[in-house]
Amino acid sequence: MTKRSNSPLDRPGVRIGVGLLAVAVLLLAWEIIGSSNAIPFLVPFSAAVSSAFSLVTGPELLEDVLPSAARAASGFAIGSALGVLVGIPLGRVKGLDPWFRPSLEFLRNTPLPALLPIAFVAFGATDETRIGLIAIGALWPVLLNAIDGARAVDGRLLDAARVVGVPQWRILIRVVLPAAAPQIFAGLRIALGIALVMMVVSELISSTSGLGYLVLQAQRSFALPQMYAGVLLLGVIGGIFTLIFAVIERRALRWYAGQKGLNDA
Known part of the structure; x- marks a missing residue:
């Protein structure tokens, strides 16, 4: 039986408050340093926010912001x-492992950015190609965690299902998949970050829209407030995706959280 910590910092409200305070301190430091011109090309936080507001209330919302979010979400969903x-x-x-393991290891260790020129030459610099590249990036952490999670399923659960005559395909869906879900969700959390990174990288090459394209063009034209605004919007999109994912994860793994709490008590 594990003794629970009584530290005030372990309370959810306190943790959230400390996190928000840390963010506020960082943003205040950004504002002060940007306003003082101590670092060249660093604009104040307020200027970046003002430019970001202009982007989300202007045509860029439909031309760059939402298409980027849609590509990231689509690639993440397909790859997962x-x-x-x-x-x-x-x-x-x-x-199946001896047949697929060598190919999987080769493909997993191939740097994804190196595939961008090849994919664009072979399939064209289209939205479908970008979504496919994002999906490939999101695939690996989910795939590897699903494999490990399926292998770690308690054999007694499988034996009990076989004894009562449950078909193999139903065992995979009703026994293996739920038991492997905690590890799969760990892979999904990693895949979400990779999908956002691949979304930006894919928009830096041969693109005419998207937040990655917007940030690159702003950097080339020295439109610094817009460049920082694009980065801020990328962070906001990532935060929204993470929040949605956390809600889904909490609901899907409610049984696991309760079981873990009992084991830690």
């Missing part, structure tokens, strides 16, 4: 779904 659909069978059917 493929990771689960492929990873669960690979984790349970041991005979």
